[in-house]
Amino acid sequence: MPTSDVRFQRLLDDNQGRLERLARQYADPADWQDLLQDIHVQLWLSLDSFDGRAQLSTWVYRVALNTAISHRRKRRMPPGGEVPDNLGDSGATHDSLDVLREFLASLGSIDRALLLMDLEDMTREQIADVLGLSSGAVAVRMTRLKQQFSQRYLEP
Template sequence: MTMVHQDKTGDAEPAAPRDADELYKLAVELLERALARLAAGYEADPVERQDLLQDIHLQVWRSLKSFDGRCSLRTWVYRVAHNVAVDHVGRARRQKGMIGLDQAAEIVADPHPSPEKEVSDRLALAQIHAMLHRLQPIDRQVMILYLEEENAATIAEVSGLSAGAVATRISRIKRLLAGQLDLEAIR
């Protein structure tokens, strides 16, 4: 019988083992694909993305020695992963142009898409990733968690923002991104 732990947001996950290595294995089992998507959301270059993902895994593993269960394992891993990614972006920030809010979903795949649809979907996803890469780190963090279908309470807990601030940022970022999609469609 597997014990289940429910965090403050009501998300259920298997009860966390005590050993850091076991916690790491559980974290990877629960979030491996999400961490890969998170890395893709922060890093466009495939080689750099792999380095970032390895860094995330290393820091998650290291951090689990101090995991005390005051939040869910999922929230803990997201916090660590986003902190590593933000540090990664901070190091590269001088080389890239970023946009902020104060400046002017994953694509659902058809089981049998046409080649044109596949190309169109890939281009749209690449365009969304490019836009995400230009956002400030906190905005990028919020949107990546939003695209992972995390609720405002979880995003708030991971980011340190209030749930209301998260909802406001999501709305503003969606408008900003939609406006950029419209402008790029015109070109």
Template sequence: MDTQPSFEQMLAENDGRIRYIASRYGGPGEREDMYQEILLQLWRSYESFSGRASIGTWVYKVALNTANSFVRNRVKRNDLHHSISNHVAQQSEAEHTGCQADILTQFMDRLGDIDVGVLIMYLDGLKSEDIAEVLGISDNAVRSRIKRIKREFEQNFVGDES
């Protein structure tokens, strides 16, 4: 455990990705709650971190699992209607602006949770093996998803240049 960073250092190094996952999966008004829940789960499981994967990969795994559980619980609370209406409002807002971040957000809104996780980690530079470990799917499945996601993005947002 000597090579393992302190909890505070781990949080400082991964705060951006934790906040991004919370903002991506949390609806309006619940992003901070999701962020806090992710921090709580990281704290609870920090001592059991075995070091088999990198600390960044482990953070992704805990954060994405927590976010997915949070979303499932939201749906169970019959908050789906509220979530859908907010999603439509956000999508409409994103369509009126043309910056790259809004285009990426609009595209990610079309993807399922696993594909969003794959894309977030891919854009953050994780190797397909690490993404596979975080999501509990095969390396080949990750590479196939990345190819499909790229193809879908090109078809929907790049268009035909000829």
């Protein structure tokens, strides 16, 4: 079994892009690296408590999301944050990213987290586990988010 340091470094290596995108979304542009550091600290402090009931990647996202939400509350940051330029299709236009940023900024914490995890290609079951919802509730929320997006940006 690897030492805690090796296990922790592997955890960071496997999740770094996802953690950076989450930090950028939940902190303002000047503070996202501080939030990322806070997430790393929380993961380090919590790693020994991981009991294997969930997938490690799901557990990592849950710890990171809870840390990010706490960070936002402490800083009293308005909804929105920054959406990284590397979300979605690499050929997406700047206008598409602006639409995504605007839509994410309009969502509450749970729906924003749900959509971000969906954009990270997490399964409905993983999203449900992170958010403490049933898979059915995740599916319903995703359907509603798609309807909201369609009504706001696609319908005349």
